[in-house]
Every structure is written in C-alpha cells, then in structure tokens.
Amino acid sequence: MTGKAKKASDKERAATRLIHGGRRSDAWWGLVNPPICHGSTVLFDNMAELEEATNHPFGRTFYGRMGTPTNFCFEEAVAELYHHRHAPHAVATSSGLSAVTIALTSHLKAGDAVLMADCVYSATRRFADKFLQEWGVEVIYYEPCVGAGIEEFINERVKVIFLESPGSLTFEVQDVPAIVAVAQRHDICTIMDNTWATALYFNPLAHGVDITVESATKYIVGHADAMLGIMLVDDLEQAHELRRHAMLRGDCASAERCYLGQRGLRTLLVRMAQHQDNALALAQFLASHDKVARLHHPAFESCHGHDIWKRDFTGASGLFAFELRPQYQKNNLAPMLDDMKHFGIGYSWGGYESLILPIYPHKEQRLHDWSKHGMMVRIHAGLEDAQDLIHDLDNALARLAMS
Numbered sequence: 117m118t119g120k121a122k123k124a125s126d127k128e129r130a131a132t133r134l135i136h137g138g139r140r141s142d143a144w145w146g147l148v149n150p151p152i153c154h155g156s157t158v159l160f161d162n163m164a165e166l167e168e169a170t171n172h173p174f175g176r177t178f179y180g181r182m183g184t185p186t187n188f189c190f191e192e193a194v195a196e197l198y199h200h201r202h203a204p205h206a207v208a209t210s211s212g213l214s215a216v217t218i219a220l221t222s223h224l225k226a227g228d229a230v231l232m233a234d235c236v237y238s239a240t241r242r243f244a245d246k247f248l249q250e251w252g253v254e255v256i257y258y259e260p261c262v263g264a265g266i267e268e269f270i271n272e273r274v275k276v277i278f279l280e281s282p283g284s285l286t287f288e289v290q291d292v293p294a295i296v297a298v299a300q301r302h303d304i305c306t307i308m309d310n311t312w313a314t315a316l317y318f319n320p321l322a323h324g325v326d327i328t329v330e331s332a333t334k335y336i337v338g339h340a341d342a343m344l345g346i347m348l349v350d351d352l353e354q355a356h357e358l359r360r361h362a363m364l365r366g367d368c369a370s371a372e373r374c375y376l377g378q379r380g381l382r383t384l385l386v387r388m389a390q391h392q393d394n395a396l397a398l399a400q401f402l403a404s405h406d407k408v409a410r411l412h413h414p415a416f417e418s419c420h421g422h423d424i425w426k427r428d429f430t431g432a433s434g435l436f437a438f439e440l441r442p443q444y445q446k447n448n449l450a451p452m453l454d455d456m457k458h459f460g461i462g463y464s465w466g467g468y469e470s471l472i473l474p475i476y477p478h479k480e481q482r483l484h485d486w487s488k489h490g491m492m493v494r495i496h497a498g499l500e501d502a503q504d505l506i507h508d509l510d511n512a513l514a515r516l517a518m519s
C-alpha cells in the first residue's frame with residue numbers, strides 16, 4: 117500500500133465515524149439525532165445512590181453543570197473522531213477560550229512557568245498576559261518554529277508548553293513531534309490548540325500531545341451559530357481532572373450548543389474538503405496577483421513551516437492570510453474591503469460563509485517584527501462557488517489604490 121492509499125482509507129474511516137459517533141439512537145426511541153436534554157437537578161433513588169454519585173460524579177448525570185446526555189453524545193462523537201492508538205476522552209466547554217484556559221489552569225499554579233508559542237490566538241495571549249501573569253505564573257513566549265530548540269527554554273519551573281499550529285493569524289507550522297519529544301523528556305505537559313486543522317487534518321494526540329483543545333465554535337459547529345469548546349486527553353483520570361477544573365470554574369456547555377456541535381460533526385468532512393478546495397483556489401489566485409507580496413498558507417512554500425505541514429498534516433482548512441505590497445497602507449484598505457459581495461467583515465471563522473479581515477500581528481507578536489511586512493489580510497474561504505469568490509476578490513483588489 118502506498119502512503120496515499122493509506123491516507124484515503126483513514127479518511128474513509130473518519131467519514132464513517134463522523135456519521136455514527138455518539139448517536140446512541142437506541143436510547144432515544146430510534147430517533148436519528150439525540151434530543152436536547154434540558155436539566156439542572158438530577159434525582160437519586162435513595163441515599164446510597166446519592167452517596168455513590170457524589171463520590172463518582174463523572175461518566176453519568178449528576179448535576180446540570182457537569183453535563184446532560186446531549187453533552188455526552190457530543191463528547192463521545194468528538195472523542196471517536198480523535199481516536200488513534202488510544203480511545204481518547206473529550207470534555208465539552210462553553211467556548212473555545214474556556215477550553216484553552218481550563219486546560220492551562222489545570223496544570224499551572226503560582227510560581228510555575230509556561231512556554232507559549234508567539235503565534236497563539238489573541239485571546240489566549242491576553243489570558244496568559246493578564247490572568248496567568250497576575251496570578252504568579254511566568255509566561256515565556258517562544259518562536260513558533262523553534263522545533264527541538266525549545267530545549268533551551270526548559271527549567272524546573274516550566275510545567276506547560278502551549279502550541280498552536282498553524283498560528284491562526286500568521287500560520288507558522290510548528291514541529292509538534294520535536295517539541296513533544298523535549299517535553300516528554302522533561303515531564304512537561306503539552307497543550308495544543310488544534311482549531312485550524314480539526315481532527316481530520318491533524319491529530320495532536322497521535323503525536324504525543326497531552327491535551328488537545330479546539331474551538332468547536334469554528335469548524336465543528338460550522339454554521340456561525342454557537343459558541344462551544346472541546347478538550348481531549350487519552351487518559352480517563354486526566355479527563356476527570358479536566359472536568360473537575362471546568363466544574364470549579366463554573367464552566368459548562370449547554371445542551372443546545374452540544375446539539376449543534378454534534379449536528380455540525382455529521383457534515384464536517386465534506387465541509388472541510390470544500391473549505392480546503394476554495395481556500396487553495398483563492399490562494400492560487402492571490403499568489404499570482406501583482407498587488408500581493410506574499411501568501412501565508414501552510415500549503416504554499418512561502419509559509420513558515422510548509423515542509424512540516426507537508427510531513428505531518430493530511431490537509432489544509434479554509435483559513436489563511438496574505439500580505440499586500442508595501443506601498444499599500446491601512447487607509448487603502450476600506451475601499452477594497454467595504455464593498456465586497458460575498459465576503460463578510462467579521463471575527464471568527466469556520467462557518468459556511470466567507471470572511472475577510474485586516475489583521476495586525478505586529479501589535480501582538482514580539483519575536484518576529486511583523487511591522488516590516490506589508491498590510492496583512494486574513495481570509496476564511498466559505499462554501500460558496502470558488503469562481504464567484506475569486507471574482508469578488510479580483511474586483512476588490514482592483515479597488516485597492518495608493519492614496
């Protein structure tokens with residue numbers, strides 16, 4: 117079997133898993149989809165059962181904050197999708213950001229240090245800089261493409277290495293196996309934000325990452341209509357530990373959102389394929405446009421870490437950025453972006469619709485001087501017709517003029 121054929125059959129299995137995961141139709145009188153189970157109080161038959169449940173509150177209904185059967189269906193389906201040598205466990209949270217912050221605080225306390233990739237999502241960075249630092253955790257940023265060079269940042273206070281690959285603004289692809297190898301040698305917990313790739317294009321757990329987090333708000337929900345997060349670990353006790361922290365923090369994903377999450381999963385594979393194709397078509401168009409200086413798309417050689425993407429990932433999602441030639445400045449952007457027909461201006465991504473956004477990585481990142489680059493624009497390729505999107509972008513770039 118060639119490598120390619122193996123990937124194809126892996127994909128087939130993922131497709132089937134996406135359809136069947138977590139449905140448990142037999143428990144719902146044969147309904148295809150799980151119902152939305154509303155609930156706070158759970159009744160116990162007697163004192164013995166109450167005591168047993170209090171001692172072992174997870175893996176069952178206990179109290180609404182710890183999840184309803186709809187939550188468990190969603191968690192089961194996501195866990196199945198991240199299946200590798202092990203069968204992992206998933207914990208749903210109220211948002212992607214709460215998944216990030218619960219994972220971080222579950223492994224950090226005052227006096228510890230955390231190594232953060234300099235390309236992390238803006239709100240993750242703000243949490244690290246505001247909350248973690250103020251609570252006595254030292255936050256050390258590292259160049260995302262550092263690879264095995266992460267070793268020189270290690271000391272006995274470092275308890276967590278946080279990765280996000282590719283970075284969701286600047287798209288550096290990290291050498292996850294190299295960083296994980298160093299972390300394992302020093303018994304340091306690794307947490308990776310896998311929102312860009314989803315389990316379909318990269319499985320951090322299969323590469324030895326301890327905790328995978330994903331903003332399910334993006335591709336899993338996929339329709340821009342709910343906030344939802346997910347944390348995954350291989351070990352059941354670790355999953356319980358994450359649940360304890362979520363519970364302490366008062367975090368819970370609602371049954372409605374988990375319902376939307378599990379529904380989104382059913383079409384994730386076909387949507388991702390279309391996001392990928394449309395993004396590649398748009399990137400190809402931009403690569404040869406004379407007003408564009410550079411692409412930041414992991415499938416293109418101009419992207420930092422492209423070779424690592426080729427080695428480790430099985431696909432690319434719909435999010436990427438491009439850089440305008442240096443003569444174009446911020447004040448040139450409004451005529452270009454204001455009148456687009458198919459691209460919305462707005463935060464978030466992963467929904468069915470195309471989005472475009474000016475981004476300013478030099479305001480956040482410290483280790484690479486992005487102010488030396490041209491204006492950056494981020495695109496989320498939606499599921500529209502690729503030619504319509506290219507046409508819209510072509511017209512927009514024609515409106516871009518030096519002021």
Ligand SMILES: *Cc1c(COP(=O)(O)O)cnc(C)c1O
Pocket residue numbers: 211212213214216237239280284309311312331332333334343344345464
């Ligand atoms: C959006 C996003 C988050 C936060 O997720 P929310 O669901 O918006 O809270 C975290 N990481 C990445 C990479 C994201 O894009």
